[in-house]
Amino acid sequence: MQDAVLTKFLLRHPSVLVFLGMLAVFTIAVTVLSEGFGMGIVSTSLVKTLGKTLCLALAAIAMDLVWGYCGILSLGHFAFFGLGGYMIGMWLMYARTELIVLKANAAAALPLTPQELSDAIGVQIFGVVGGSEFPAIWAFSDSFILQLLLVVLVPGILALVFGWLAFRSRVTGVYLSILTQAMTLALALYLFQNDSGLRGNNGLSGLQNLPGLEETSQADVSLWFFWGSAFALGFCYVIAKLIVESKLGNVIRAIRDDESRVRFLGYNVEGYKLFVFVITAIMAAIAGAIYYPQAGIINPAELAPIASIYLAVWVAIGGRGRLYGAVIGAIFVSLLSSFFTGGQIPNISLGFYTIQWVDWWLVLLGLSFVIATLYAPKGLGGLVDKFKKA
Amino acid sequence: MSSLLNVNGISVSFDGFKAINDLSFEIAENELRAIIGPNGAGKSTFMDIVTGKTRPDMGDVVWGEKNVSLIKKSESDIARLGIGRKFQRPTVFEDQTVEDNLMMALRNDRAPFAVLFYKFSNDDKQKVVDLADSIGLSEDINRIAGELSHGQKQWLEIGMLLAQEPRLLLVDEPAAGMTKQERNKTVELLKKMAQNHAVVVVEHDMEFIRDLDCKVTVLHEGSVLAEGSLEQVIENQDVIDVYLGR
Ligand SMILES: Nc1ncnc2c1ncn2[C@@H]1O[C@H](COP(=O)(O)OP(=O)(O)OP(=O)(O)O)[C@@H](O)[C@H]1O
């Protein structure tokens, strides 16, 4: 029964099959060419970059759902992404430090008491911010399952409370965007403090090392995370597609176009916005939780307001309201960005002035955003339309 | 007949300007009523208050057998209680098909999860087809609403209103921008609707009101100036002075 529904859905929306097919081919190709698999054509660091890019694409899908479909220009979704990273990072850091401490004391005559163990781990983790006590928010950090649950719960509840307050007061449009920027800024500033309990501006590091798997090479670990990223992207894409193709998809597009009219049809608009806001916050958080172990480090700068604006830029350049557009935008822009800022192309010396790509890239990005907004409101996805028609 | 909607002495002002001034109004089940009045008389504002868009400063709006007060309720709650509204400016969801517009309006569970898992059943499909038929849009059911003519959009909006299966319909200037032929069809439609719904129609066009052939309420400066058959009303000296005599 369930299968039949899914089959019908896929038949009605061949674009889903195309998307999943392309994702699968890409994943297999990268795997076969990777160091972990033996070919070594795609370096481990490139595998990580590609895996991270898939996570960014997932965050962009969430952004498209909330902005492109529901019309809520949230400039705070990267905060949820970062929170997801922090939540999984806490477990990674705790569990690995615990193993290190236990190993260091393995030769000692007496085994460590729980208190001594906790203190030793605390010193390791919080020494950089001059502490050794575990803050209350680390209460569950020794449990992988609980911390995994927090990846969903913490951003989900933050989105629920924030969204409930904002939507209930009928804050819309640019005011809502500003409010979401304020939220992510406040969160980043809070995390920057040493006594936030999350190591201040040091953030959480060493996240690429999986506890208990010291023997495993990063070439393999990077592949696992790459697969995880691809799976999460494919899975959430299907979920997002199911949502937008359902009647709820009709209703949220209607809310985007004329929310007061939707109210007079008897729909509780605030409830719908809240639903979409929370679902997409959770998607962004999941993306972040897979991203940061590949990045190896997360710090409060990741939650800077500009990061959330980039997310909107990717979706605008890729084309709003079509899901795959967001994916194209995120992949295209973020790969291009690492190309320009990674020192791969030489700076151009004009004699009196040197074009530094690291700086000029942002100008280029800003320009293409303006051009996309003015002349290509359908973004890169619009090209797909032309291709389809031809 | 007992009244379906009872509006008792409502007033509302915007920045000191009294748009509605001690207005009382009553409509019975399955009654057809026309409201006329000069521009700015407060006709649309009256509908705003009944549908929860604007809160009155004074007075009460009471609904149904259970005498539910509407003035503290949200727009969506009022809509679900059974009051449907057509706006002065046609507002349909231009990005979506005629079918989707009607499907969203159909009277079904409005809770997000119910809507997420909603299945467009054959029953509902048939309802949409019948509705499209009654508003003359059978041929256009798969068209994007934005492509429809002005008159067709007006009808689609009326169709969405019917799909909600409300007990009271508030229809603001349904014939605006319509051709003579379209107007006649709209009159037919409204009369048919009034067979099993209470319908309030705001209109400027006297010809149209005459064709509706129902009780008329004249609004002026936010209160009721006169009420009765069209013949009675147009002979009323006050009405002649403020409205018809101009
Ligand atoms: N939200 C508002 N804020 C300020 N003034 C308003 C508001 N809504 C209505 N008004 C004023 O209240 C008065 C009544 O307006 P309303 O739209 O109800 O008139 P109407 O009878 O529908 O006129 P028309 O025939 O032009 O549609 C007008 O003077 C209008 O400017």
Ligand SMILES: [Mg+2]
């Ligand atoms: Mg009006």
